[in-house]
Amino acid sequence: MNPESNKPVNKSVKDGPVLRDHVFDGIEEFDQKLPNWWLFTFYIAIAFYVGYWVIYYSSDLLQSPAEKINAQMELINDAKKKELAAMLDELDNKVLIQWSENADIVAEGEAVFKTTCAACHGADLNGTAIGRSLMDDEWSHGGEPMDLFNLVLNGSPADAEGFNGQKMTAWGENLGPEKCAKAVAYVLSKNPPKSEE
Ligand code: HEC
Structure with a gap:
């Protein structure tokens, strides 16, 4: 097997589906970069979580609902x-x-x-x-x-x-x-x- 094949391939969906080398019972695995809009909402969610935690639980800036x-x-x-x-x-x-x-x-x-x-x-x-x-x-x-x-x-x-x-x-x-x-x-x-x- 080619040792290179385990590295993630940073290709976008536009270039067509990127597949990993292995196939199990006919099941193949995608290996491509997530769309930017998806990553964007994901990072926003992480930033929101950190901000929320700091504001409500680690500082006296705002009172939590409780x-x-x-x-x-x-x-x-x-x-x-x-x-x-x-x-x-x-x-x-x-x-x-x-x-x-x-x-x-x-x-x-x-x-x-x-x-x-x-x-x-x-x-x-x-x-x-x-x-x-x-x-x-x-x-x-x-x-x-x-x-x-x-x-x-x-x-x-x-x-x-x-x-x-x-x-x-x-x-x-x-x-x-x-x-x-x-x-x-x-x-x-x-x-x-x-x-x-
Ligand atoms: C869930 C049933 C229940 C409700 C509702 C209730 N009571 Fe009573 N009440 C009792 C019981 C049982 C006694 C007897 C208590 C004891 O002997 O220790 C009692 C005793 C009393 C007594 C004394 C009676 C006596 O002969 O010594 C008064 C006065 C009284 N209640 C007024 C009220 C008022 C006014 C309300 C409404 C705000 C009320 N009760 C709602 C069950 C109830």
Whole structure:
């Protein structure tokens, strides 16, 4: 065999197909220079990769998508914490009872209740197999308005027995404190605290 035949031949396609010497089972192998347009996109892709890697991963020039999301999440969490702190400053049993007598707030609370709470507590608040009745004046974790608010906000305490094995989810994360408080105001409007409590 000619030892020269293993060297790549730098001929272009225009000169006709360049073939290597060997043939296996009738299969021949091309051996020619790739078209320039192809090589051009290939080199651009390599340059792009290097640039991207430097900009996003090896320098502080730009934030990567993950860093952007983390920064946004931090802002959201800060805002949530502030909202909760402001809410807790403002809220007590008396405010919740006042809210339960305010038709606008009760209407907002009813909307939250219908979409989020009714599935387990029933549209009439009488409970289902999954969630306790909110009309029976028996409260598993305290019956003061703020007890109800804290239960809705933070969920059942870790050591709670729950109801039929089910515990209350912490809704604060999902709904935010304001919607939780309004949902409780709606419950209180349907089942006002009895004065002897
Ligand atoms: C996935 C079902 C489910 C959903 C949805 C749900 N709850 Fe509950 N809830 C429960 C369970 C189970 C309990 C009993 C928890 C326990 O005893 O520890 C409970 C308990 C309560 C209690 C105390 C009841 C009592 O008799 O002591 C209140 C008040 C309450 N939920 C309000 C709400 C509000 C307001 C919402 C909507 C924001 C809501 N729940 C959504 C399942 C649910």
